Amino acid sequence: MSDFDAIDSLLASVGPEAALPTPEQRLRLREAARLSKAQVARALGVSPSTVTGWETGRDPSGEVRTRYAYLLEGVRERLEETEPEPEPEPVVEPELESVPVEDVEDDVESLGSPEPCVLCGRPARQRVAGFAQHLDPVECGAEGPGEVAGGAAPARTEKVAPARTEKVVEAPQPAATRTTARPSDSPKPPTRRAFQPPRPEPSDLVTQAVRGALAEHHGDIEAATAALVKRAIPDAMRLLDESRKGARYDIIAHPWIPDVLRKQTAKGADQIWEARPKWTRRELPPGEHEVTALDINGAYLSALKTHLPLGQLEHSTGFAHDRRRAGVHLITPPVWEHEDVLPNPIGNRDEPGPLWVTEPTLRLLQRLSGPKYGLCEPPEIHESFTSGATENLLEKFRIALKDARDAALADGDEVTLEYVKAMYSKFVSTMGESNYNRELYRPDWMHIIRSQAFANLWMKAYKAHDEGLAVVRAMGTDELHVIGDWRGVFAEGRGVTEVKVKDTYTAGACAEGVED
Numbered sequence: 001m002s003d004f005d006a007i008d009s010l011l012a013s014v015g016p017e018a019a020l021p022t023p024e025q026r027l028r029l030r031e032a033a034r035l036s037k038a039q040v041a042r043a044l045g046v047s048p049s050t051v052t053g054w055e056t057g058r059d060p061s062g063e064v065r066t067r068y069a070y071l072l073e074g075v076r077e078r079l080e081e082t083e084p085e086p087e088p089e090p091v092v093e094p095e096l097e098s099v100p101v102e103d104v105e106d107d108v109e110s111l112g113s114p115e116p117c118v119l120c121g122r123p124a125r126q127r128v129a130g131f132a133q134h135l136d137p138v139e140c141g142a143e144g145p146g147e148v149a150g151g152a153a154p155a156r157t158e159k160v161a162p163a164r165t166e167k168v169v170e171a172p173q174p175a176a177t178r179t180t181a182r183p184s185d186s187p188k189p190p191t192r193r194a195f196q197p198p199r200p201e202p203s204d205l206v207t208q209a210v211r212g213a214l215a216e217h218h219g220d221i222e223a224a225t226a227a228l229v230k231r232a233i234p235d236a237m238r239l240l241d242e243s244r245k246g247a248r249y250d251i252i253a254h255p256w257i258p259d260v261l262r263k264q265t266a267k268g269a270d271q272i273w274e275a276r277p278k279w280t281r282r283e284l285p286p287g288e289h290e291v292t293a294l295d296i297n298g299a300y301l302s303a304l305k306t307h308l309p310l311g312q313l314e315h316s317t318g319f320a321h322d323r324r325r326a327g328v329h330l331i332t333p334p335v336w337e338h339e340d341v342l343p344n345p346i347g348n349r350d351e352p353g354p355l356w357v358t359e360p361t362l363r364l365l366q367r368l369s370g371p372k373y374g375l376c377e378p379p380e381i382h383e384s385f386t387s388g389a390t391e392n393l394l395e396k397f398r399i400a401l402k403d404a405r406d407a408a409l410a411d412g413d414e415v416t417l418e419y420v421k422a423m424y425s426k427f428v429s430t431m432g433e434s435n436y437n438r439e440l441y442r443p444d445w446m447h448i449i450r451s452q453a454f455a456n457l458w459m460k461a462y463k464a465h466d467e468g469l470a471v472v473r474a475m476g477t478d479e480l481h482v483i484g485d486w487r488g489v490f491a492e493g494r495g496v497t498e499v500k501v502k503d504t505y506t507a508g509a510c511a512e513g514v515e516d
Contacts, residue, residue: 018069020059026072027055028113033075044068045254047237047439049244058250062312079113202243202400203407206423209235210416225415232422233430237439239423243396251393254441255312258385260328260356261443263433272328272447275361275454277474279343284472288508289483291472294490295502296457298405299477301424302496303453304398307359308445309387317383321366326359327386328444333357334365334376342465343474345376345458354382358444359389360452364459385444398424402496409494453477464489472507483507 021029030040030051037048044051044067046060054060060068114123117134124134209228217223228235244251260271307326321329332354336344345364346357362379369378401420408416430437432446454477461474464482467489473481479502491498 206404228419293503296478298496306452313385325386326389
């Protein structure tokens with residue numbers, strides 16, 4: 001995208017927002033057109049749970065609002081084209097005061113789309129004196145009275161809409177039972193009853209998928225595992241949608257992306273530096289030592305808890321960092337003077353000068369430059385692409401996967417373990433420029449989650465160093481080599497908060513040195 005395209009995109013967001021129908025009308029239009037939430041979501045570049053939010057009270061904003069309004073208006077026009085002409089209403093003998101036609105002809109309006117009757121709640125095709133009502137009292141309330149604004153059933157005060165030659169007259173009501181209905185009022189949904197069956201938890205989707213795969217493959221563990229891993233990406237997206245129901249924040253699934261986040265060539269990389277460590281200690285303490293290579297469990301699963309931008313990234317310049325926002329930043333990193341005992345927090349980078357880093361890397365550097373650690377100077381921020389952010393955006397998704405993983409460990413269920421691992425690892429790796437995940441295009445999220453995993457590994461290395469262990473190597477997101485009593489520092493096991501032994505070897509005076 002050129003600079004002028006970016007400006008045009010910005011200008012498009014300036015001005016009055018597109019008008020939208022009420023949430024109830026949005027739902028009615030979609031269902032009348034026989035469109036699923038998934039179809040609407042794909043057309044607008046959002047998730048089905050976001051469409052649910054729009055149909056239950058939330059409003060979209062920006063460009064996606066304009067496209068949603070365009071879709072709904074198109075649906076409304078198509079439905080009006082195919083809708084049969086309403087049959088003429090039968091004339092009802094006057095039951096109330098009769099008045100000349102000219103007194104009421106402006107009070108009765110035919111509706112293009114049915115609206116809930118203010119008396120019975122059933123669809124009505126006329127609006128009388130501003131209120132959607134049935135003109136035929138027999139048709140009104142045929143299946144029992146509905147609720148009106150205020151929650152009470154209408155008293156039998158018969159706010160009747162008579163024939164077109166009559167004026168609507170309201171019979172007297174006791175003051176305590178009189179209710180006022182507004183044109184925009186619609187029947188309330190049924191009251192939630194007590195003792196309803198609990199709604200399935202998102203983690204139940206994992207259990208159901210595993211059981212289904214095992215049943216389909218007649219208990220063949222290898223075949224079931226292969227089938228589950230193959231469908232891990234769409235299943236992860238479905239789990240994300242379920243975990244996002246009722247969430248406070250909308251997600252922009254396909255926002256405009258700055259050039260720094262775009263691949264420079266078809267098989268190349270973008271300009272973001274993930275700070276991936278690949279560090280080996282230069283010199284060991286004197287003597288011969290037993291080195292333990294520790295494997296960090298669920299590194300990417302833990303990294304799902306990180307500050308993620310919700311919307312489209314916006315450009316800014318200067319040294320200030322707003323901790324309520326997240327994204328990518330062009331910084332000059334500080335000089336690192338502890339390479340002999342701890343890896344550089346930005347990883348192995350030989351060339352000097354500014355580089356683009358993600359939110360976790362910037363926050364780690366700022367933390368280490370603070371008074372608690374005092375290990376370096378603060379990074380110098382030149383420019384940023386950020387959006388409003390939250391650390392809990394994927395928290396329910398993460399917890400659902402963690403709970404499924406914990407239960408599988410307790411039961412010795414290797415099928416579920418492989419399935420869950422494939423879900424979170426492929427979820428992270430395919431949300432960038434990938435042909436395998438068309439529902440979510442957030443390369444900024446991909447880099448941020450990866451960098452959070454690297455930052456988590458760095459903090460484990462620092463914890464080991466601070467507790468008196470000699471840190472020998474840190475690799476990627478899940479490999480840490482140490483000398484010393486590591487069980488006094490880290491809990492051993494297969495849980496997400498635990499570590500397990502990957503290898504042990506000897507290094508030092510009587511060995512060739514640390515193996516590469």
